[in-house]
Every structure is written in C-alpha cells, then in structure tokens.
Amino acid sequence: MSPETPAYKADHLSSPAGSFFWTGVDPAGIAYNTTKVSAADAPKTWQDILNPRWKGSISCKISASGLQFVQWYTLRKLYGAGFWKEFAKQNPHAFDSRVQLFDRLAKGDDTITAIGEYPAYILFKDKGAKVEFVAPADGLPATPLIVGAVSKAPHPEAAKLFVDWAMSKRGQAWYQTNPNLYYGSVRTDAPPMRPGCGWVISSCSTRRLGRLRGEPRCLCQGMETHCSACERSSRAICEIANLRSADGWVWSCGRCGGTGPVPGLLSFQAALDVGDPQVRPPTAYGFDNFNGIFQYPQILLNTLTVSVAATVMALLFGFVMAWILTRTNVPGRYLFEQLMAVPYYLTPLLGGAGLEPARLARKRLHQPGLARHSAALAISSISIRRTESPGHGAVRGLRRIRHDSRCYEVDGPCA
Amino acid sequence: MKSMDPALEEASQIIGASRLRTMLRITLPLVIPGVLGAAIFVFAEMLGSFAAALVLGTPNRYYVITTAIYQLVQQYPPKIQVAAAMGVSLFAVMFFMLFLYRRIVMAGSYVTITGKAFRPRVADVGPLRYMLLGVCVLYLLAAVGLPLVTLLYASLQKIAVAFPTAENWTLENFRVAMTMNAVRSALTNSLLLGFGTATIGVVLMGLLAWLIYRSRLPGSGLIEYVVMFPQAVPRLVFAFGLMCAWVVFPIPIYGTLWLLLLAYLTVFLPLGVRTIAGVMLQIDKSLEECAQMCGAPWAFRVRTVTIPLLMPGLIAAWLLLFIASIASSAPLSC
Numbered sequence: 230m231s232p233e234t235p236a237y238k239a240d241h242l243s244s245p246a247g248s249f250f251w252t253g254v255d256p257a258g259i260a261y262n263t264t265k266v267s268a269a270d271a272p273k274t275w276q277d278i279l280n281p282r283w284k285g286s287i288s289c290k291i292s293a294s295g296l297q298f299v300q301w302y303t304l305r306k307l308y309g310a311g312f313w314k315e316f317a318k319q320n321p322h323a324f325d326s327r328v329q330l331f332d333r334l335a336k337g338d339d340t341i342t343a344i345g346e347y348p349a350y351i352l353f354k355d356k357g358a359k360v361e362f363v364a365p366a367d368g369l370p371a372t373p374l375i376v377g378a379v380s381k382a383p384h385p386e387a388a389k390l391f392v393d394w395a396m397s398k399r400g401q402a403w404y405q406t407n408p409n410l411y412y413g414s415v416r417t418d419a420p421p422m423r424p425g426c427g428w429v430i431s432s433c434s435t436r437r438l439g440r441l442r443g444e445p446r447c448l449c450q451g452m453e454t455h456c457s458a459c460e461r462s463s464r465a466i467c468e469i470a471n472l473r474s475a476d477g478w479v480w481s482c483g484r485c486g487g488t489g490p491v492p493g494l495l496s497f498q499a500a501l502d503v504g505d506p507q508v509r510p511p512t513a514y515g516f517d518n519f520n521g522i523f524q525y526p527q528i529l530l531n532t533l534t535v536s537v538a539a540t541v542m543a544l545l546f547g548f549v550m551a552w553i554l555t556r557t558n559v560p561g562r563y564l565f566e567q568l569m570a571v572p573y574y575l576t577p578l579l580g581g582a583g584l585e586p587a588r589l590a591r592k593r594l595h596q597p598g599l600a601r602h603s604a605a606l607a608i609s610s611i612s613i614r615r616t617e618s619p620g621h622g623a624v625r626g627l628r629r630i631r632h633d634s635r636c637y638e639v640d641g642p643c644a
Numbered sequence: 645m646k647s648m649d650p651a652l653e654e655a656s657q658i659i660g661a662s663r664l665r666t667m668l669r670i671t672l673p674l675v676i677p678g679v680l681g682a683a684i685f686v687f688a689e690m691l692g693s694f695a696a697a698l699v700l701g702t703p704n705r706y707y708v709i710t711t712a713i714y715q716l717v718q719q720y721p722p723k724i725q726v727a728a729a730m731g732v733s734l735f736a737v738m739f740f741m742l743f744l745y746r747r748i749v750m751a752g753s754y755v756t757i758t759g760k761a762f763r764p765r766v767a768d769v770g771p772l773r774y775m776l777l778g779v780c781v782l783y784l785l786a787a788v789g790l791p792l793v794t795l796l797y798a799s800l801q802k803i804a805v806a807f808p809t810a811e812n813w814t815l816e817n818f819r820v821a822m823t824m825n826a827v828r829s830a831l832t833n834s835l836l837l838g839f840g841t842a843t844i845g846v847v848l849m850g851l852l853a854w855l856i857y858r859s860r861l862p863g864s865g866l867i868e869y870v871v872m873f874p875q876a877v878p879r880l881v882f883a884f885g886l887m888c889a890w891v892v893f894p895i896p897i898y899g900t901l902w903l904l905l906l907a908y909l910t911v912f913l914p915l916g917v918r919t920i921a922g923v924m925l926q927i928d929k930s931l932e933e934c935a936q937m938c939g940a941p942w943a944f945r946v947r948t949v950t951i952p953l954l955m956p957g958l959i960a961a962w963l964l965l966f967i968a969s970i971a972s973s974a975p976l977s978c
Contacts, residue, residue: 291718291719292719293718293719293722320705322703322704322705324703325718332803333703335803336803338703353803356802356803357802357803357811357812358803518725518726518728518729519729519733522726522729522730522733525707525712527707528707528708528709528712529709531701531706531707531708532691532708532709535690535697535708536687536690536691537687539686539687539690539693540683540686540687540690543682543686544679544682544683544686546783547682548679549779550779550780550783553776553779553780554780557768557769557772557773557776558768558769558773559769559773559776559777559780560773560774560777561777562780565780565784568784568788569784571784571787571788
C-alpha cells in the first residue's frame with residue numbers, strides 16, 4: 230500500500246485499495262477548425278455531430294482506443310445504439326492518435342473531430358492552431374487512467390516506487406503539466422491544472438458527468454468525476470484482476486496467443502479457427518473465415534487496382550529510364566544510373582509523408598469522382614519505389630538476355 | 645537492357661527500319677521475357693506492400709488487403725481469424741506468383757554471367773538528349789527530392805500545414821528530437837539492430853549460400869526454397885505471426901530487441917542470400933577445388949580462397965542488410 234493512498238478518495242482507488250489508482254482523468258468533447266466553421270455553426274451537443282453538413286469531414290478514433298470506447302459506451306447509453314449507426318453514415322475518418330486527429334483538424338483536412346480530447350486541444354492551441362473546443366451540453370465523456378504494479382513484474386520494488394511517485398503531489402503535477410499528457414488530477418490536494426485557459430463548462434455537463442471541485446466553472450481545476458464511464462473502470466479492474474491472478478505480466482497474450490512456435494503455422498491455425506475468438510486453444514475449426522474475405526469485395530478490387538497500376542507504372546518508368554540511361558548519350562548518365570538506386574533506400578513511409586502536401590494541394594481542386602482513383606495512383610506511385618527501384622528491376626530483368634558472343638567496340642574497349 | 649546485343653537493332657536499321665520501328669519490333673520483343681518476369685515480381689511485391697497504403701489510403705477509407713488485415717487486428721473486437729484467413733490467402737497468391745517468376749527466370753537458359761562481353765551501342769540522340777536529361781531529373785526530383793524537401797519543410801513547422809505563415813516556423817522540433825530520450829534510444833536501437841542484423845546476417849547467409857550453391861549436401865535445393873520462403877510471406881502477416889508465436893514461446897525475448905533482430909534476420913534472409921550467391925556463382929569452382937587438390941582442409945580453404953574472393957560480395961551484402969534494417973520499418977510494415 231502506497232503511503233500516498235490517503236490523498237485519494239476510495240472511488241479513485243482499487244477496491245480493496247492497494248492494486249491501482251486513477252492517475253488522471255481525460256475528457257473528450259467536440260473540437261472544430263475555426264477557419265472552416267464559425268462559432269455559431271459549431272456543434273453544441275452530441276446530436277449536432279450527426280448533422281449531414283459534417284459528412285466526410287469529421288474524424289474519430291479507431292475502435293481499439295480506450296477513450297473512443299468510453300465515448301461509444303456513454304453516448305450509446307444516452308441515445309441508444311442508433312446514435313452510432315447514424316454516426317457511421319457521416320463517413321468519419323478514424324485515426325489511432327489524438328495528435329493525428331488534431332493535426333488534421335488544424336490543417337483543415339477535417340472540419341470537426343467527434344472526439345476532441347481536452348489535453349490535445351491545449352497542446353495544439355499552444356502551438357497556435359486555429360481550433361476551438363466545445364463541451365457538449367448533453368455531457369462530457371471522460372475516462373480515468375489507471376496505474377498499478379502488476380503481480381509478476383520483473384522488478385516489483387521499482388514498480389512500487391514508480392506508483393508511489395505517480396501518486397505523489399510531484400508525480401501528479403507532472404501528469405498535469407507535461408504537454409504530452411495534460412491529464413486532470415483527482416488527488417484531493419492537487420493544484421489547479423492549467424490556469425486561465427478560459428474554457429467554461431456548462432452546468433448541464435456537470436450534472437450528468439460529475440461535478441467540479443474548487444472553482445466550479447473551469448475544467449482546468451482538478452476534476453472529480455464519477456462519470457458514467459465507471460463501467461469502463463470496473464472493466465479495467467477485471468482485466469487487472471485476471472492479470473494478477475493468472476497470466477503473469479504479459480497479459481496481451483490472452484487475445485492472440487496460440488499454441489505453437491511457428492509463425493506461419495499460427496496464421497494457418499488462426500485462419501481455420503471458427504470458434505469463439507477469445508478462447509484458446511480454438512474450440513472449432515473450419516473454412517468460414519475464408520468466406521469472410523469475400524465480404525470485402527471492394528478491398529480485393531482496391532488491392533488489384535493498386536497492384537496492377539503499380540506494376541504498369543514500374544515497368545513503364547523502368548523501361549523508359551533503362552532505355553535512356555543505357556542506350557542514349559544523355560549527359561551524366563553514369564551518375565544517374567547510380568542515383569536511380571536511391572529511391573530504394575527511402576522508406577515508403579517517407580514517400581507517403583512527402584506526398585501529403587501534394588495531396589493537400591490536389592484537394593483544392595477536389596473532384597469527388599476522381600478521389601478514389603487518385604488514392605490508388607498515389608499509393609501505387611509511392612509503393613513502386615520499394616520494388617528494387619523500377620529502373621533496376623527492368624535492367625535486371627533485361628540482363629538475362631544474351632544472343633551473341635561477339636564483341637562490339639563502339640565507344641570504348643571491350644570489358 | 646545493358647547486356648542486350650545491339651547487333652540485332654543495327655541490322656534492323658540497316659535494312660531501313662526507323663528508330664521507332666526498331667524499338668517496337670526488335671527491342672521490345674527481345675526484352676519481353678525479362679519484362680514479364682519483372683512484372684510478375686513487382687506485382688507480387690505490390691500485393692504485399694503496406695506502408696504507403698496505410699499512410700495515404702487509410703485516411704481516405706481506401707483499403708487494400710494488407711491495410712485491411714491491419715485494421716481487422718487493430719479494431720475492437722479484433723477479427724483475428726478473418727485477418728489470418730486474408731493473410732494466408734495473400735500468402736498463397738504471392739507464393740504462386742514468385743514460383744512463376746522463378747520458372748520464367750530459370751527458363752531463360754542463357755542465365756549466368758559469362759565472360760562474353762560487348763558494349764551496348766549508344767545512340768546519339770542529338771539535342772533530344774537534353775530533353776531526356778530533363779526526364780531523368782524530373783524522375784529523381786519526384787522520387788527523391790519531393791519527399792525529402794517536404795520532410796525538411798515539415799520539420800521546421802509548428803503545425804504541419806501545407807501553406808506557410810510567418811509565425812509557424814520553428815526550430816523547436818529539432819531541439820526536441822535531439823534532446824528527447826525516446827528519440828535517442830530509438831536511434832541507438834536502430835544502429836544496434838543494423839549492426840547486429842548485418843553482421844550476424846552476413847555470416848549466416850554466407851554459410852547458407854555456400855551450403856546451397858557449393859556443397860554437395862543432399863537437399864540443398866530444399867534449403868534454397870526454405871531460404872526464399874520469407875519473400876513470399878507478406879511482411880505484415882509474418883510480423884503478426886511472429887508476435888503471436890513468441891508471446892507463448894518460453895524463451896523470454898518478447899518485447900525486446902532480440903525479437904526484432906530475429907524478425908529482421910528472417911525477413912532479409914532472401915535479400916542477403918541472393919546478394920552473396922550472386923558473387924559466389926561468379927567465382928569459378930575450380931579455384932576451391934585447386935586448393936582441395938593441394939591438400940588444404942575445409943576451414944583453411946574457405947579462409948584463404950573463398951572468403952577473400954567473396955569479400956566484395958560480403959561487404960555489399962553487409963551494407964545492404966545494414967541499410968535495409970535501418971531504413972525499413974520492415975517486419976511490421978514493408
């Protein structure tokens with residue numbers, strides 16, 4: 230039991246206390262780009278994000294995100310499962326990280342984000358991003374963050390020391406002020422979080438999702454919530470309880486772990502597993518998963534489009550470049566031949582990043598019908614670099630052909 | 645194309661065909677088998693490619709098989725079985741394509757590098773050459789210049805927007821990158837992995853190449869197929885398989901650099917063996933046999949004859965492996 234425990238309320242500790250505590254609270258509202266959306270037009274409630282005007286320009290997190298899970302759960306409780314079905318019709322763009330969400334929002338790629346994390350909003354606001362935050366009047370979903378030492382940690386004393394620090398006033402201040410975190414503290418004597426950020430929470434959201442301690446009108450105070458997300462925290466308790474009792478410290482294995490050491494075989498085994506996905510070893514085998522593939526005809530088509538386009542482009546570029554460099558007296562061709570290998574050493578991730586601005590510029594003359602094709606083209610054109618550099622690929626292919634053993638002396642001695 | 649005898653093209657022009665006609669009727673048909681092989685190879689590689697599709701396609705809701713697999717595993721609840729089925733199917737298709745590629749390449753019996761030499765004829769294209777120079781420059785600009793410049797530009801911006809404003813310029817990102825522990829340890833990890841992969845890889849792959857192409861070990865053909873196997877497994881699929889396998893495997897290397905080292909060694913196996921084998925096949929066997937005749941034992945033979953001759957190939961392979969493991973995010977992407 231940490232000596233810092235008395236500074237926390239029982240609600241914010243494991244029960245019984247001593248396993249974990251709430252490191253902080255992370256609330257998410259709606260955020261919008263102020264150059265694209267006026268304050269008057271911005272959504273005021275969660276219902277407003279279903280407005281067709283946001284269709285295709287709204288973002289959210291992927292379903293594996295904890296905060297997204299909390300939001301899904303709380304809004305489902307508020308408005309029923311139909312809410313998310315409606316939301317899906319908005320064609321939202323889903324991302325892993327709040328940084329991606331706000332980066333796109335600041336650029337104007339998306340005009341609003343349906344899961345505007347308050348810490349991320351502060352981070353981008355500080356950088357001068359033209360974004361604004363809305364605390365929806367119908368409630369502000371928030372998730373607790375949980376820290377505790379696991380039972381079979383390789384260095385248990387170090388883990389306990391870390392928990393002590395995280396619970397302490399110093400540790401909590403760090404969680405509150407580190408720009409990559411900015412989480413609200415639930416420690417009873419925690420200082421105000423970010424003074425003067427000027428954001429006022431409406432009374433309605435305090436009613437539904439908890440009340441604020443200290444100055445009641447600013448979220449920047451440490452927040453004391455007992456929000457409807459508490460089901461999530463009890464869920465977390467289950468996970469941690471399981472972890473403590475049985476699995477040791479590598480608890481992620483429960484989901485995907487198999488029984489054999491051969492990666493290829495495991496893929497085959499998983500592919501044939503048609504039983505309950507969470508149960509190991511598999512309870513039933515069959516070929517149903519392969520039928521699953523055909524639920525995604527568009528994906529198969531996309532794959533084919535991209536691959537064919539890339540192949541054609543690689544060969545075309547490769548052939549033309551190979552011809553120019555080996556068969557014409559183009560100036561500096563020896564240098565160019567060396568340089569042709571350079572793209573191979575750039576990772577395609579870099580290529581993808583490099584094409585971003587081109588994509589943005591294209592967006593200005595956006596034509597909906599062309600969008601899909603240009604995506605395919607862009608992916609292909611980046612990916613072909615990976616394939617041993619197209620020019621070299623073609624040259625290598627062509628090198629196989631020899632027809633004559635005679636020696637020609639055209640512009641130099643024979644090799 | 646370099647190694648294609650220009651006599652045939654010259655003959656065509658002598659009998660009065662235009663340059664374009666020569667290109668279409670002589671050059672193109674000559675290179676078609678090679679091009680076909682390359683096409684199949686590129687196509688198979690493309691089916692398994694991942695990173696570009698992830699960066700560019702996913703935000704536009706444009707999925708290909710590899711990104712769909714990634715999505716199915718990432719989402720909640722994860723559909724690992726369907727993802728695995730996709731991976732296995734993709735693997736089967738890629739394996740078939742690469743099998744086809746090998747057949748086509750093997751079928752051309754005029755394969756290896758011989759002593760026959762000739763210079764490809766270089767056409768004087770006159771002032772047109774400056775236009776062709778332009779094409780080359782343009783290609784390199786698009787393939788190398790644009791991404792690098794964009795990256796540099798983005799690194800100097802507070803928020804990565806397309807069009808600059810005065811207050812958006814900053815050097816802060818570089819300060820953070822230089823001082824952040826995570827970045828420094830990532831750099832160290834990359835270098836460590838690069839050295840490890842390249843050094844262990846060259847020894848391992850050199851031995852394998854020797855076993856496959858030089859020893860008279862029964863079943864060396866089988867080894868060759870096993871070694872080339874990772875080429876056919878989409879790297880994303882391989883990475884997930886590896887992850888799941890080592891979580892349950894009793895040796896505790898999950899979550900350490902060792903697992904990455906293992907993954908890199910496996911993924912780059914075909915690359916390394918092919919590079920070393922390319923040089924090995926050029927060395928005449930008789931030199932080794934000569935040493936054997938003189939009574940040199942195996943180890944002495946390898947040390948004094950094979951390795952010195954192989955040196956350029958080994959160094960090239962080391963560099964290639966080093967660069968590949970540093971530059972790529974390979975096992976988890978490609």
